[in-house]
Amino acid sequence: MHELGIVFYIIRDVKKVAEENSVGHVSKVVMSIGEVSTIIPDYLTDCWRWAADKEPLLKGCTLEIQQVxxxxxxxxxxxxxxxxxxxxxxxxxxxxxxxxxxxxxxxIKEIACD
Ligand SMILES: [Zn+2]
Known part of the structure; x- marks a missing residue:
């Protein structure tokens, strides 16, 4: 599934930013998703829930999607x-x-920490 690949890519980037800023937990990630990108927002949030909860850094973290x-x-x-x-x-x-x-x-538009 295409969306799952994107989710892993987001997680990798968020982890990097969190490490650089010594952040222990991320509570929200805001994404800008273009209307004609191939991403289906519902699939993306489903994949996110599944993958993010496996990471201590991202457990319970919300993925907010802003459509462009x-x-x-x-x-x-x-x-x-x-x-x-x-x-x-x-x-x-x-x-x-x-x-x-x-x-x-x-x-990735915004990353919010606890
Ligand atoms: Zn014209």
């Missing part, structure tokens, strides 16, 4: 539009000279 809407940019008319609604084609001028501005991220 996907936005594309049109290089021909310089407008921004919702990627999920319109895909690759600009709704204003019909151009396909567009690219994703944001919405593909999988990032």
């Amino acid at each position: 809407p996907a936005v594309s940019y049109c290089g021909d008319c310089n407008s921004e539009f919702g990627t999920v609604d319109f895909g690759k084609k600009c709704p204003l001028c019909g151009s396909e000279n567009t690219w994703l501005l944001r919405g593909n991220e999988v990032e």
